[in-house]
Amino acid sequence: MNPGVAITAVTVVSLATAIIGFYGLRISRTTGDFYVASRTVRPWWNASAIGGEYLSAASFLGVAGLILLSGTDALWFPVGYTAGYLMLLLFVAAPLRRSGAYTIPDFTEARLASRTVRRVTSLVVVMVGWLYIVPQLHGAALTIRISTGLPSWAGSVAVVVVVCLTVAAGGMRSITFVQAFQYWLKLTALAVPILFIVFVLAGNGTQPLGAADVNPAGTAPAGLYQNISLLVALLFGTLGLPHVLVRFYTNPDGHTARRTTLIVLGLLSVFYLFPTAYGLVARMFAPDLARSGQPDAMVLRLPGEFIGGTAGSLLSALVVAGAFAAFLSTTSGLVVSLAGVISQDVLDGSVRGFRWAAVVSAVVPLGFALMTDSLALAGSVGLVFAFTASTVCPVLLLGIWWRGLTDAGAIAGMVTGGVLCGGAMTAGSLALAGSGQTPAWLAQPAAWSVPLAFAVMVLVSRATAHRVPATMPRTMTRLHTPERPLATER
Amino acid sequence: MTRVRVTAPHASPGNPGRGGPGPLESREAAQDSEVGQVFVRSLIRSQLRLALVVAGGFLLILAAFPLILVAVPGLADTRIAGIPFDWLLLGLGIYPVIGLSAWLYVRSAARNEARYRDLAGEQ
Numbered sequence: 179m180n181p182g183v184a185i186t187a188v189t190v191v192s193l194a195t196a197i198i199g200f201y202g203l204r205i206s207r208t209t210g211d212f213y214v215a216s217r218t219v220r221p222w223w224n225a226s227a228i229g230g231e232y233l234s235a236a237s238f239l240g241v242a243g244l245i246l247l248s249g250t251d252a253l254w255f256p257v258g259y260t261a262g263y264l265m266l267l268l269f270v271a272a273p274l275r276r277s278g279a280y281t282i283p284d285f286t287e288a289r290l291a292s293r294t295v296r297r298v299t300s301l302v303v304v305m306v307g308w309l310y311i312v313p314q315l316h317g318a319a320l321t322i323r324i325s326t327g328l329p330s331w332a333g334s335v336a337v338v339v340v341v342c343l344t345v346a347a348g349g350m351r352s353i354t355f356v357q358a359f360q361y362w363l364k365l366t367a368l369a370v371p372i373l374f375i376v377f378v379l380a381g382n383g384t385q386p387l388g389a390a391d392v393n394p395a396g397t398a399p400a401g402l403y404q405n406i407s408l409l410v411a412l413l414f415g416t417l418g419l420p421h422v423l424v425r426f427y428t429n430p431d432g433h434t435a436r437r438t439t440l441i442v443l444g445l446l447s448v449f450y451l452f453p454t455a456y457g458l459v460a461r462m463f464a465p466d467l468a469r470s471g472q473p474d475a476m477v478l479r480l481p482g483e484f485i486g487g488t489a490g491s492l493l494s495a496l497v498v499a500g501a502f503a504a505f506l507s508t509t510s511g512l513v514v515s516l517a518g519v520i521s522q523d524v525l526d527g528s529v530r531g532f533r534w535a536a537v538v539s540a541v542v543p544l545g546f547a548l549m550t551d552s553l554a555l556a557g558s559v560g561l562v563f564a565f566t567a568s569t570v571c572p573v574l575l576l577g578i579w580w581r582g583l584t585d586a587g588a589i590a591g592m593v594t595g596g597v598l599c600g601g602a603m604t605a606g607s608l609a610l611a612g613s614g615q616t617p618a619w620l621a622q623p624a625a626w627s628v629p630l631a632f633a634v635m636v637l638v639s640r641a642t643a644h645r646v647p648a649t650m651p652r653t654m655t656r657l658h659t660p661e662r663p664l665a666t667e668r
Numbered sequence: 669m670t671r672v673r674v675t676a677p678h679a680s681p682g683n684p685g686r687g688g689p690g691p692l693e694s695r696e697a698a699q700d701s702e703v704g705q706v707f708v709r710s711l712i713r714s715q716l717r718l719a720l721v722v723a724g725g726f727l728l729i730l731a732a733f734p735l736i737l738v739a740v741p742g743l744a745d746t747r748i749a750g751i752p753f754d755w756l757l758l759g760l761g762i763y764p765v766i767g768l769s770a771w772l773y774v775r776s777a778a779r780n781e782a783r784y785r786d787l788a789g790e791q
Contacts, residue, residue, distance in 0.1 A: 191751075253758040264726060264766050268719040268773055390752045409730075433781070436774045443770050447763035454759040458751070579716050651705060658712045659788075660781040 180491040189422060191502045192340045195510075198356045200653060225441035227354045228425045230260075230361030230503075231511035232442075233309075233449060235317030238364060238504035239452070240555030243473035247455025248393055251400040252457070255398055255560070256450035258409050262416025262563075263446060267439040270417045272432035273657040280427055281519050282460055282570060283644035289577045289657075291647035292585035300523045302592055303420045306544045310419070311509055313558045315547035317474070323631035324475045325498045334547050337502075338540045341510045345517065345540075346533040354428065355569045360507040361445065365588040367500020371481045371493040372459065378484050379463060386462040392576045394465035395473075403625065404618050408560060411624035413564025418570030421511035455524045458482060474555050477501070513539045524584070535640040557625040561603055564624040568595030568631045576635055578657055581637070584645040591635025598627040704788065711784040715777060722773045729765050733757055 237259060244252035249617040279285040282303050287296035315334035322333030344356060388394055400408075416422065429435040460467050460476050464483050467476045479499065516534050516539035525531030569592045576583045576591075602623035606616040620627070647653075737754050738745055748752040 211745065250754055250758055253755070257758065257762050260763065261726070261730070264770055267770055268723050272777070376761060385714075390755060440767075440770050440774050441679060443791055444769055450763070452762065458755060458759075467786065571710075579712070601699060651708075655708045658715060659708060660785060 180494075181326040181328075183491045183495040184498045185241070186566070187499040188322070188326075188336070190500050191499045191506065192336065194359070195340055195344055195503075195506055196355050199357060201279045207249035208659055212566065218621065221429070221438045221441060223354060223358050223427055224425065224438045225445060226358035226361045228358035228422065228438065228442045229445040229449065230356075230359070230364065230507045231421055232446070232508070233361065233364055233424065233504055234265075234508035234557045234559065235314045235501070235504055236559035237453065238368070239312075239317055239320070239474045239477050239502050240557070240559065242453040242456040242460070242477045243475070244554070244557070245454060246396055246460045246468050246476050248397045248400065249391060249457075249461065251405065253454065254405055254408055255412070258412025258456060260443065260446045260450060260529070261409075262314050262412050263413075263439060263443050265413050266417040266422070267372075267443070269575055270423075270440045270578065271426060271435045274357035274423060274574070275426045275429050275435035276432045276657050276659075276661065277653075280424070281515065281522065282574070283519055283523065286573055286577065286588060289554075289650075289653050290585040290588055291582065291649055295585045295588050297523070298589050298592055300519050302596060303519050304516055304539075305596075306418070306562060306566050306570065307420055307512045308546070309562045310421075310559065311540070311543035312550070313511050313555050313562075314505045314509045315544060315653060316550075316558075317555055318502065319499060319547070320474055321478060321501045321505075324478050325494070328329060331548055334544055335503075337505045338544045339508055340506055342537050342540050343538040345510055345513050357507050357511065358417070360503040361449075362616065363499045363503045364507075365449055367496045367503070368449070368456070368477070371497055372452055372455050374489075374493060375459060375484050379459070384463060388462055388465035390458060390461055392461075394461060401618060404622050406524075406620075407564075407622035410628055410651075411564035411567050411622065414567035414628055415565075415623070416570045418574060419563075419565035420515040420519070421508070426513040427513075432655075433660065434613070453477070469562070481604050529645060540581075560622075564622070564627065565596070565599045565603070567624050568599040568627040571628070572632045572635050576632070576639075580636075580639075581650060581654060582639050582643060582646060584639045584642045585647075586642040587635045587637075587639025588647055590638040591631050594634040595627055595631030598630060599623050675728050707784060707788050711780060717722065718773065722769050726733050726765065726769045730762065733762065 211277045237256070241255050241259075244255060255563065267459040274285065275283050275289060279288055283296045286299040286500060287293065316334035317329035318331070318337045322328050322336070323330045370440050393399075426435050426438075429438055452563050460480055464476075464480065466526060467473070467479055467483070470479075478494065478497055481497060482490050484490075485493055490525035513604060517535035520539060521528070521531040572591050572595065573583075577588070602620050604621075606620035610616045737757065743753055748756060
């Protein structure tokens with residue numbers, strides 16, 4: 179790959195992000211602007227922005243890499259990432275918008291009338307966000323190393339610097355436009371090269387080197403337990419992701435929140451066809467890429483394998499640009515939502531506090547990313563989904579749909595889920611370091627940690643039924659009744 | 669479009685009376701009566717039932733996909749335009765099912781809300 183072209187691509191994406199961010203600065207004025215774009219973003223914009231934010235390093239590089247390694251077993255990843263949004267639509271989208279809260283801690287505090295619940299939720303949300311930013315920075319490090327030959331840290335640091343600048347400058351209003359732009363950039367950056375590749379392969383009449391159903395690196399097929407546990411994590415993890423939830427507050431009302439989610443589902447379905455195509459083409463025509471030890475880099479390398487000369491470098495540069503857009507958009511979405519939580523809970527909730535909180539939310543995971551090595555991107559993001567599914571998901575689902583939830587139950591459930599899932603993640607990586615293998619039940623903890631978190635939350639709530647807040651009927655009414663057409667708070 | 673300062677609902681849960689009733693508060697106050705609460709409960713029940721039915725239906729179809737491949741021998745080896753059938757089913761065929769479930773849900777949820785509006789005497 180031509181380093182000059184790749185560096186230009188990264189610079190152009192970063193500049194475009196910064197320019198759209200600074201343009202947004204002129205139209206954000208109040209605290210409300212900063213946090214939720216004053217809730218007046220149109221569904222198409224908002225849906226593109228949600229898509230842009232959601233499609234992370236894992237979706238752009240990781241899914242295709244995993245499909246290359248393990249074939250149809252890995253197809254559950256894109257299916258789960260998309261179906262997670264269906265669950266979000268069914269159980270969370272409209273009530274959460276109607277709650278009128280800005281962040282997940284706002285929601286739990288309003289629902290359960292407890293400051294302690296708020297603090298525990300904030301802690302969980304910040305952990306989820308940091309865990310999720312680390313793989314984005316690993317992806318950036320990998321991309322920069324493969325495409326430009328620069329040292330790995332340059333990629334992670336570049337992402338953090340651009341994100342801090344845009345978020346601190348414009349807040350969420352500009353972030354909405356940045357994210358929407360980045361969805362379409364990511365889609366183009368995957369779609370155009372693969373169409374060229376398929377065209378070239380068909381034109382030359384190239385014969386496949388491998389069969390679609392043979393794992394090129396000899397990866398063992400996943401068992402039934404692993405696939406089910408993965409699906410539980412992805413289906414229930416999505417509805418607890420802080421950067422996804424904060425987006426719903428930018429819808430004018432609950433009905434629009436549902437319509438936005440419907441559009442998002444369409445956008446995600448179209449997007450995931452392409453990583454699947456990359457994986458399939460690589461398995462059949464370039465199985466060697468699986469044996470290079472870096473399957474996550476496959477998407478970056480594939481155009482250069484089949485298309486030479488200037489066209490090849492330009493297509494590779496396009497993929498690098500799209501990948502960088504993925505790291506930037508997910509990281510900035512996470513940083514915005516974390517900064518919202520940190521600035522309201524630790525600092526004074528002002529615009530100045532928000533800016534400082536944004537810097538803190540980005541720099542801490544940078545430290546982790548520089549100290550650790552990249553595992554498979556889709557796999558490490560899958561673990562974050564398992565963690566949210568075991569902590570935030572139960573408190574949201576029960577809070578929205580069950581009148582009996584109490585503050586004590588919510589805390590007990592979140593702590594149980596967090597300790598079980600976090601413990602499994604730690605034990606799993608220790609087992610990997612010790613014996614080179616992680617048992618399936620530790621590698622994919624969601625199938626048992628999510629039901630246990632729900633069970634503890636329900637049982638403790640039942641035992642402390644006298645703690646159901648007096649405001650509960652009123653909150654439930656607010657969550658579920660449609661806004662009056664003319665009397666919303668706009 | 670006028671721009672209004674929006675702030676987080678910080679103090680509202682613990683002491684609901686603070687700051688006097690805004691438009692939102694009065695919307696809820698109107699539904700505080702016993703009859704109002706009956707309507708709200710029935711709305712929540714019907715929305716939850718709808719969500720569970722759609723989710724259950726979708727999960728059944730999702731589970732059926734790999735089962736079809738196991739149950740019908742030779743299907744996984746069938747190729748359409750050079751692409752194996754199992755790849756088409758899981759990589760392409762599942763997305764329309766997700767979209768259709770979502771569309772059905774959005775329509776029915778809006779209908780439930782319209783019915784509630786009629787009952788509760790809103791416009």
